[in-house]
Amino acid sequence: MKAETIGTVVCTENGPSTENVSFVIGKRNDTPSDKQVPIHVGQYVSMETEEGTVFAHVEQVYKTNRYFSQIDAVHEFTRSGKAFNAIFPIDRWEYVLAEAKPLGIFENGHVRRITYPPSPGTQVKAPDTKVLGEFLGFTKDGVHLGQLLFHNIPATFNLTKMYQKHVALLAMSGAGKSYAASVMLEELLARKSSQGRPALLVIDVHGEYTGLAESRGAKGKSFEDQITVIQSPLVEIATPRMSAKAFATYAPDMGTIQVRELTRVIRTLRSTRKGQPYDIGDLITALEQDPSINVRTRDALLGWLDNLQSLRLFGKTPTPDWSKLMKPGQAVILDMSETVSLQKKQIIVDAVLRYLFDLRRDGTIPPTIVFLEEAHQFCPQARRTLAFSKGVLETVAREGRKYNLSLCIISQRPVRLSTTVLSQCGTNIFLRITNPYDLDHIRATSEKITKATLTSISSLTVGEALVVGQATRFPVFMQVRTRLTKETGFGIDFETAAKKFDDKRQSK
Numbered sequence: 001m002k003a004e005t006i007g008t009v010v011c012t013e014n015g016p017s018t019e020n021v022s023f024v025i026g027k028r029n030d031t032p033s034d035k036q037v038p039i040h041v042g043q044y045v046s047m048e049t050e051e052g053t054v055f056a057h058v059e060q061v062y063k064t065n066r067y068f069s070q071i072d073a074v075h076e077f078t079r080s081g082k083a084f085n086a087i088f089p090i091d092r093w094e095y096v097l098a099e100a101k102p103l104g105i106f107e108n109g110h111v112r113r114i115t116y117p118p119s120p121g122t123q124v125k126a127p128d129t130k131v132l133g134e135f136l137g138f139t140k141d142g143v144h145l146g147q148l149l150f151h152n153i154p155a156t157f158n159l160t161k162m163y164q165k166h167v168a169l170l171a172m173s174g175a176g177k178s179y180a181a182s183v184m185l186e187e188l189l190a191r192k193s194s195q196g197r198p199a200l201l202v203i204d205v206h207g208e209y210t211g212l213a214e215s216r217g218a219k220g221k222s223f224e225d226q227i228t229v230i231q232s233p234l235v236e237i238a239t240p241r242m243s244a245k246a247f248a249t250y251a252p253d254m255g256t257i258q259v260r261e262l263t264r265v266i267r268t269l270r271s272t273r274k275g276q277p278y279d280i281g282d283l284i285t286a287l288e289q290d291p292s293i294n295v296r297t298r299d300a301l302l303g304w305l306d307n308l309q310s311l312r313l314f315g316k317t318p319t320p321d322w323s324k325l326m327k328p329g330q331a332v333i334l335d336m337s338e339t340v341s342l343q344k345k346q347i348i349v350d351a352v353l354r355y356l357f358d359l360r361r362d363g364t365i366p367p368t369i370v371f372l373e374e375a376h377q378f379c380p381q382a383r384r385t386l387a388f389s390k391g392v393l394e395t396v397a398r399e400g401r402k403y404n405l406s407l408c409i410i411s412q413r414p415v416r417l418s419t420t421v422l423s424q425c426g427t428n429i430f431l432r433i434t435n436p437y438d439l440d441h442i443r444a445t446s447e448k449i450t451k452a453t454l455t456s457i458s459s460l461t462v463g464e465a466l467v468v469g470q471a472t473r474f475p476v477f478m479q480v481r482t483r484l485t486k487e488t489g490f491g492i493d494f495e496t497a498a499k500k501f502d503d504k505r506q507s508k
């Protein structure tokens with residue numbers, strides 16, 4: 001197929017160089033009144049140079065017309081009331097100039113750096129779609145999240161590249177984070193055994209992922225057989241797996257002496273129980289009956305343990321049995337919508353992740369991806385906002401890669417997220433973000449983001465995403481594909497909800 005010519009490289013003050021190439025849009029005999037938009041910011045182009053085929057990314061598009069650059073003349077003509085185009089052939093003098101950033105040269109599946117600029121006069125073409133997909137790093141068998149914007153290419157990412165080093169899915173509220181995460185889950189659940197299937201855990205703070213398991217009629221897809229929904233009130237943490245240090249995570253005022261004494265009491269309890277499980281009540285009894293403990297230490301410890309007992313979280317064995325639930329090609333949705341206390345949610349996340357980390361380390365469960373909604377609540381940056389789950393999330397962020405335990409961090413407040421966690425995310429997926437503080441924070445934590453890209457993040461529309469990092473060779477703009485499964489009914493708008501409420505009241 002012959003590549004379509006888009007324009008011609010021209011000389012400007014700072015180009016063509018290896019960093020910047022400008023080209024004027026238009027073929028020979030082109031009529032400038034063509035209604036079709038010939039080029040978009042965000043589009044890819046290619047050109048032949050001495051070094052090979054160079055791919056470039058369009059970053060700015062300008063329009064100019066010399067008839068309109070003389071301000072006083074324009075003003076004078078406007079006042080005279082004559083139509084401009086009756087006197088001058090203004091249409092013929094309008095032209096479009098595009099500025100593109102050369103990305104690299106693609107040859108035999110490898111990308112090389114550009115060391116020599118294209119010549120002025122070089123033809124700029126629309127790249128071959130197949131080659132462009134390979135150049136950007138898309139793979140055939142990968143995770144198909146949507147379509148590359150302005151090009152007819154499926155955005156399909158390599159599983160390892162995308163998840164091995166964690167993913168951050170960041171955007172303002174309502175931009176489509178949960179929707180994009182659901183698309184990811186659909187892709188991961190649809191994988192065949194021969195493609196490698198991870199186990200999945202969704203920490204679903206608002207209970208919005210259960211739709212994945214609901215059927216949507218003939219056309220809609222359901223992954224019912226592959227999903228287990230666990231309601232958070234059912235979760236129990238195994239007390240025998242808790243060391244004194246682990247208890248101290250949930251009672252940060254606990255001092256070293258108290259930790260030491262609790263360690264001793266736990267050790268004694270374990271040896272008398274001879275492998276039989278015990279719950280927090282048993283531990284409290286053991287503490288009360290301990291003959292050698294200092295009274296003040298005991299009372300302080302009892303205070304903390306009583307508090308934890310009142311959460312009704314600490315049982316004898318891990319419930320549900322995560323070691324059996326986490327299976328290849330299966331997802332567990334941990335629906336936390338019934339748990340109100342943030343501290344309780346944090347304790348659940350902390351304990352479950354600690355357990356999964358251990359299970360993953362000894363190879364009991366398959367490689368796992370954990371989706372964490374509202375991540376800023378579980379690993380906040382600020383020191384004063386204490387979060388029980390921050391430590392384990394930072395550990396998984398740092399070390400999870402070695403054990404194939406991966407995170408997909410979802411948040412609408414990147415600025416409040418732990419930078420340790422955020423900087424460990426190899427792939428960032430941004431949907432629309434407009435808050436300047438969030439944008440600054442993103443710029444500071446991700447070196448791959450240029451100023452032009454950052455500006456584009458604020459102009460994305462719902463469902464449009466920018467993918468940056470390990471998963472692609474270069475930042476790509478894409479449209480997230482339509483879901484195959486049902487959306488859980490959160491989307492009822494304000495007006496409808498108000499009407500519904502009124503109707504219900506009147507019918508009473």
Ligand SMILES: Nc1ncnc2c1ncn2[C@@H]1O[C@H](COP(=O)(O)OP(=O)(O)OP(=O)(O)O)[C@@H](O)[C@H]1O
Nearest residue numbers: 172173174175176177178179412462463480481491
């Ligand atoms: N790719 C898409 N295609 C079609 N509709 C979409 C897409 N992405 C999002 N939407 C729609 O936009 C709305 C908001 O999406 P979503 O709930 O995913 O936002 P969110 O970023 O998770 O918001 P919040 O921060 O409040 O949780 C939904 O009603 C959804 O249907």
Ligand SMILES: [Mg+2]
Nearest residue numbers: 174177178179
């Ligand atoms: Mg959401």
